[in-house]
Amino acid sequence: MKKLPDHLEFMVSETYRYFSHSPLREQKYASLYSTINVGEQPLQILQLSGRRWLAIAQCVSRILEQYDEFKLHFEISDDYTGYALSNFCIPRHYEGDLENVLIPWGLIQDRTERLARDIFHEIKDEPLTALCVLKGGYRFYTDLLDKLTTLNRFHASVSVPLHVDFIRLKSYENDDSTGKIRVIGGDNLNNLRNRNVLVVEDIIDTGRTMERLLAILKEHEPKSVKVASLLVKRRPDSTGYRPDYCGFEVPDRFVVGYALDYNEYFRDLNHICVINDSGKEKYKIPL
Ligand code: HPA
Ligand code: MG
Numbered sequence: 001m002k003k004l005p006d007h008l009e010f011m012v013s014e015t016y017r018y019f020s021h022s023p024l025r026e027q028k029y030a031s032l033y034s035t036i037n038v039g040e041q042p043l044q045i046l047q048l049s050g051r052r053w054l055a056i057a058q059c060v061s062r063i064l065e066q067y068d069e070f071k072l073h074f075e076i077s078d079d080y081t082g083y084a085l086s087n088f089c090i091p092r093h094y095e096g097d098l099e100n101v102l103i104p105w106g107l108i109q110d111r112t113e114r115l116a117r118d119i120f121h122e123i124k125d126e127p128l129t130a131l132c133v134l135k136g137g138y139r140f141y142t143d144l145l146d147k148l149t150t151l152n153r154f155h156a157s158v159s160v161p162l163h164v165d166f167i168r169l170k171s172y173e174n175d176d177s178t179g180k181i182r183v184i185g186g187d188n189l190n191n192l193r194n195r196n197v198l199v200v201e202d203i204i205d206t207g208r209t210m211e212r213l214l215a216i217l218k219e220h221e222p223k224s225v226k227v228a229s230l231l232v233k234r235r236p237d238s239t240g241y242r243p244d245y246c247g248f249e250v251p252d253r254f255v256v257g258y259a260l261d262y263n264e265y266f267r268d269l270n271h272i273c274v275i276n277d278s279g280k281e282k283y284k285i286p287l
Contacts, residue, residue: 074111075249076102078234082274094269097279102255103248103272108230109143115228115245116147119198120160123226127161129195133213134168134185135267136202139259140230140247144200165191169213181212192222202260203231207241231255231272254280 082100090098119128130148132141145162152159167186183189197217204210210227217225228245235252256266257273265283266275 073246073249076251078251080251085273088271090271090273091269094266094279097266097276097282098256099274099276101271101273102250102253103258105258105270108140108247108258108272111247112140112143112230113147115247116144116151118245119144119226119228120148120151120155120158123160123196123198124158125160126196127163128198129163129165129192129222130198130200131186131192132164132166133199133201134166136260137200137230140202140228141200144228163195169209181209181216183213183216189217189220192217192220194221194223197222197225199225199227201227201229201243202258203233203255204229204241204243204246205233206235206237207239210243211239211241230258231260 080102082102083104085095085098085101088101088104090101130141130145132138145164148160148162152162165186167189168184169181170184171181199210199213199217201210210229214225214227226245227243228247229243230247232243232246232249233252234249253274254262255272256262256275256279257269257271259267260272261267262275262280263283263285266273
């Protein structure tokens with residue numbers, strides 16, 4: 001067994017009892033260092049940010065996200081009003097169609113750099129197939145891979161050999177109620193057999209699409225599958241699905257830009273912005 005860290009904090013048992021009834025799903029904001037058994041009770045030793053360690057009863061880890069101090073992800077709160085459009089360069093053709101800049105392009109870059117580092121350190125020395133979910137994921141995908149390849153160049157002793165692949169997802173037409181999806185494009189998915197796959201997606205909305213995609217990928221027997229999503233939307237009807245790597249958790253607003261679209265518009269906008277009512281009206285598909 002691994003040596004236990006010197007500074008170990010323990011979650012109190014009251015908290016454990018309370019949260020043992022929590023319906024929240026397993027969520028991951030800290031890395032698991034080791035699991036030990038104390039009597040009947042499995043304890044997980046977690047490594048948090050800032051050189052903090054925590055011993056925690058298994059089911060309590062599901063609710064870590066409720067505590068701000070444990071949040072290792074980047075949350076944009078519901079009352080955050082973003083930046084004024086006038087502070088940034090917005091293409092003239094979209095000037096009247098947006099409410100605010102929610103995430104400027106530069107911040108996306110900085111956050112993506114950190115995600116790349118996390119991925120690099122978790123997957124190092126194993127070949128990785130980075131699977132881009134088109135079209136919305138293409139800008140995040142290219143920036144993430146750029147940063148991964150930079151890490152590969154700068155680290156002499158470790159590297160992540162990368163393969164690239166692309167898929168598009170299509171809903172079954174006239175059958176929306178089943179919500180089934182079909183994978184189109186990309187290489188034969190059988191090529192994923194025995195590979196470590198990193199699915200790169202723009203946004204997790206309800207989580208249903210990603211859960212279905214993961215079920216499809218599993219049929220092709222990859223060695224492992226992880227998901228990096230630039231955005232996760234806080235939706236009341238979320239399935240509870242969380243990606244392994246998340247750029248920003250955002251409010252339940254319709255966002256566009258940085259390859260995210262509204263009816264194929266706004267992919268050519270650098271920043272992630274909230275669309276306004278007149279933008280929705282202007283680019284809606286006439287019935
Ligand atoms: N923007 C673009 N595409 C999306 C969104 C969004 O907010 N939610 C689900 N798909
Ligand atoms: Mg998408």
